[in-house]
Each structure stands twice: as C-alpha cells, then as structure tokens.
Amino acid sequence: MLESKGENPLRDTVPANPDFDDLLATAHALADQAGAVILPHFRTGLAIDHKGGALFDPVTAADLAAETAIRSALAATHPAHGIVGEEFGATAPDADYCWIIDPIDGTRAFIVGQPLWGTLIGLVRNGVPLLGLMNQPFTGERYWSGERQSYFRHSSGIEQTIRTRPCRTLSDALLTASSPDLFESEEEQASFARVASAVRLRRFGGDCYNYCLLALGQIDLVVEAGLKDFDILPLIPIIERSGGVVSTWEGGDPRRGGRILAAGDPRLHEQAVKILTQ
Numbered sequence: 001m002l003e004s005k006g007e008n009p010l011r012d013t014v015p016a017n018p019d020f021d022d023l024l025a026t027a028h029a030l031a032d033q034a035g036a037v038i039l040p041h042f043r044t045g046l047a048i049d050h051k052g053g054a055l056f057d058p059v060t061a062a063d064l065a066a067e068t069a070i071r072s073a074l075a076a077t078h079p080a081h082g083i084v085g086e087e088f089g090a091t092a093p094d095a096d097y098c099w100i101i102d103p104i105d106g107t108r109a110f111i112v113g114q115p116l117w118g119t120l121i122g123l124v125r126n127g128v129p130l131l132g133l134m135n136q137p138f139t140g141e142r143y144w145s146g147e148r149q150s151y152f153r154h155s156s157g158i159e160q161t162i163r164t165r166p167c168r169t170l171s172d173a174l175l176t177a178s179s180p181d182l183f184e185s186e187e188e189q190a191s192f193a194r195v196a197s198a199v200r201l202r203r204f205g206g207d208c209y210n211y212c213l214l215a216l217g218q219i220d221l222v223v224e225a226g227l228k229d230f231d232i233l234p235l236i237p238i239i240e241r242s243g244g245v246v247s248t249w250e251g252g253d254p255r256r257g258g259r260i261l262a263a264g265d266p267r268l269h270e271q272a273v274k275i276l277t278q
Contacts, residue, residue: 020131020147023097026077027121027133027144033073034066034103034119035137041065042138043113058107063087066103066119074099086230098124100233105134106178106207115139118208122234129255132234134212143212145237150215164243164264165217170198170271173220176210177202182225188259191249192223195275211235211262215242220264221272223249227257235262245269249276 041062048058067087074083082095086102099121104110106117115138122132133144140155143162153159167173175196183189196202199221206213208231213219215238232246232254239246239262246254246262251273254260261276263269 023123024131024133024144024146026074027123027131028142030070030073030121031119031133031135031137031142033069034121035135037066037069038062038104038119039137042110046111048111058111059087060104060107060111062110063104063107067101070099070101070103070121084230086228096126097130100124100230102208102230102234105231106209108179109205109207114205116206116209118212120208120230120234122230122237124233124255127255129233129236132237134208134235134238136209143215143238145241148241150238150242152212152216162216162242164215164239165220167220167265167268170195170221170268170275171200173199173201173268174218175199175202175221175223176206176213176219177204177223178207178210179204184226188225191276192225194278195221195223195272198275208235211239211246214244214262214264215239217264220268222260222262223272223276225249225259227260229255229257232257232260247273249273251277 046060048060064087067085071083074081080095082092082098084090084093084098084100102120104117105120109116118134118136120134123130131145135142142153144151149161151159152162183192210219210222214222236246236254244262244264245266248254249259249261261272263272
C-alpha cells in the first residue's frame, strides 16, 4: 500500500540518529554503483558458470563485478566495517557494523532476461538488522527501510512510504515462492503443499522481488526454503517496518536463512506457521 505524505512524502525519513542517515546514504550510493556495473550485462547472453551442487547455482561476471564494486566502495568509505557477500565470502563478519551483500539476488531470472532480480544491501549492527535496501536498476525501482518505516521509489522518481495490506485468513491470501525446486525434502514439499492448498493463489518466481511486493501490499505470503543469510537479512527491515512479519517456518529467527516465511499480516503469519509445522 502506497501512502502519500503530501508535499514532502519523505519528511519522516530524516532519522533522529544522524549516523543512520549517513549509513542509509551509503547504501543508496552502493546501489547506484552496483546498478551501473550490472546493467551493461543484462540481456547480453553473457557466460554463466555453475558454483557446484545438485541444484544449478549460477554466477555471472555481473554478479562478481557488482560485489567487487561494492566492496571497493566500502573499503574506501567504511574500512572498519565488516562485509558478508554471496560471491566473495566474509571479511571481518564480527565487526560492530557488517554489510550483507547479494549483488544479484535472482541470478536465474537475470540470465534468462526476466527483470525479477535485484541487488540486496543490508547492514547489521552487533548482529541486529539496522537497514535494508533492494534495487532493481532495469525497472528503476528501489525499496528500502528507514528507522521506522519502509519506502518505495518508482521509476518516475516518486518516493512514498509503503505498508503491507491486511489479510485475515489463508483462504484470501496470495502466496509466492521463487521456485518449487527450493523444497528439496519430502517433508518440505508436503509442508509447502499444505499451505499452498489453503490459499487463494500461488505463484512461482520472484526471489527478493516477492518480499518487496509483500511490503508494498501486493502479496500476502512468501514461503521459501534453502535461503542463505545474504538472501534474507537485507529484506528483514523492509518487511518489518512496513508492518509485516518474517521468521523461519517454525516462527523463529530468520537471520541465518533456511526455511523462511514472510507475511504481510501477523494473523496470517500465525496461521501459516501452524500449517507449515503440523
């Protein structure tokens, strides 16, 4: 749900803590730099490598170049901060401030030319998510968390606060997941089938884009498995500060990834946890 704030729609983005303002500005700058590196590769038929494992795990020159650009920028501006990235691992992950980076979340969509991917940039302070940002440079959309609310910038440049929408029951819910391939065990497949059979609509594809559409009030549930910390940590503040709930399937801490459940309505989240864990 978009919420207009009149003549100054972002007046609430000025935080009480000026350090937050500076750090958020850094996140925006990193997103701009990564987007400039990634876009020249999109829909160009670039080479694709497989990281290994039973499930195809692709990586491209765009992934590597974008994370390299982000790391170089952070080394120049915040050398004492840690970094955890998908492509190059962890550097000082126990630092008080640690950036969590996924240069292209949704590489499978990227390599087939679908715009359902994004750059994830998050920051944790002493292990607690402080801010998160998702940038989709091809569509010109950006989602991020302020200190108290979440925001969306349209391709037109208009910036507005966003809220999840109310959805009281599973029978009214719209559910998404990136791929059925994520549910590798019979137990996970059965659990997902139970919740999927209870909702109004299910749809596959979307990766990080799904969580942002949930924050925007377009989707009610996202159910996934096999996620890494960098897949979800940057999205947690965006979801929570738009009014949503994100946890493991059991209702636990989602920061380490794994089996993830996000809901726009806390009542819906409670129902989904019960079905996924029964």
